[in-house]
Amino acid sequence: MKKLILATMVVAFVASCGGGSKAPRNLDNACSIVRQQPKILRAMKKTERKWNIPVHVQMAIVYQESKFVHDARTPVKYVLGVLPMGRQSSAYGYAQALDGTWKEYQRAEGGRGAKRTSIQDATDFMGWYMTKTNEVTGIPLHDARNQYLAYHEGRTGYLRGSYKSKSWLVRVADEVASRSIMYQIQLANCR
Template sequence: MNRLLKLGIVLLVASCGGGNYSAPRNLENACAIASERPQYMRAMKRTERKWGVPVHVQMATMYQESKFIGDARTPHKFALGVIPIGRQSSAFGYSQALDGTWEEYQRDTGNRRARRDNIRDATDFIGWYMNGSQRQLGLSKYDATSQYLAYHEGRGGFARGSHRSKGWLMGVAARVGQRSEMYRQQLRSCR
């Protein structure tokens, strides 16, 4: 085989490998994330146009759920402290969507090929979910704190107020709201 053909085969095989699922280097700066991963910003802006969920709300949610790691999974559960018996939940990917909720999203949107480790699909999922939370619960798409509570607890749980008895979750949601505002201010300066 000639060199050019060998190089072509190597490049083809390398391109079929897994994606870059690692987190961006500086998660504290929305402009740095946008600069390092422009495909993230394109996906989030597309979701904002489609579903009306602001980029900064999507970013804060994704930070909390996966730290922008595309193949993030929940930790393992252990029997007797040492024997792994599965994951804490079926949450996976950038959005940490559960299997059942992801399947509902695929049905509702007709996007059967959507993958949780694809940034475009993950941001679209977040937009779809938060749009539904606005319709069903009356939550503003700009209210990252309340949207996150509904995202974490499910809309039914949120409607029942299940989050109110979870001080730790209320703290997490408040931090999501603060991060959303931080990202909003940063994005204004880097556009």
């Protein structure tokens, strides 16, 4: 009986230690997010200083991509509804960066130690990516809607207009733009 109790306690302890940071509560309130996790605001302000991407734009895209979950992944695909066939893509972390794009960023900016689960590295990645998007497409850095479309479709897809046939994606991009404005107003009034 003692062994069972001890084993249960060890499992409970190990389970309580895992999982890393949790997503902030009340994701509709930028002030609440940064109060709960000040590291998010510090990372985004650093990215804003380095890449000129406004904090509210970063926040809206991170919300859309991962809901501020550090180790977010795309859903698993199933064949015949039951056989798992891997994930929908290699997107991972706060910014949902794909493996290939993340490696490109690491070579260009982040170094091999950069991690997609680090808010500092994820926001720096977003700044790097969105700055390159601005250079290639001319999309302003404060344009959350079109930056998101290019982020989702890739720069080439954006320039080809691949999003135009995806009404759901255009709706999501409009939501990102609205959330960006909401976060901007809220951040201006945070104490």
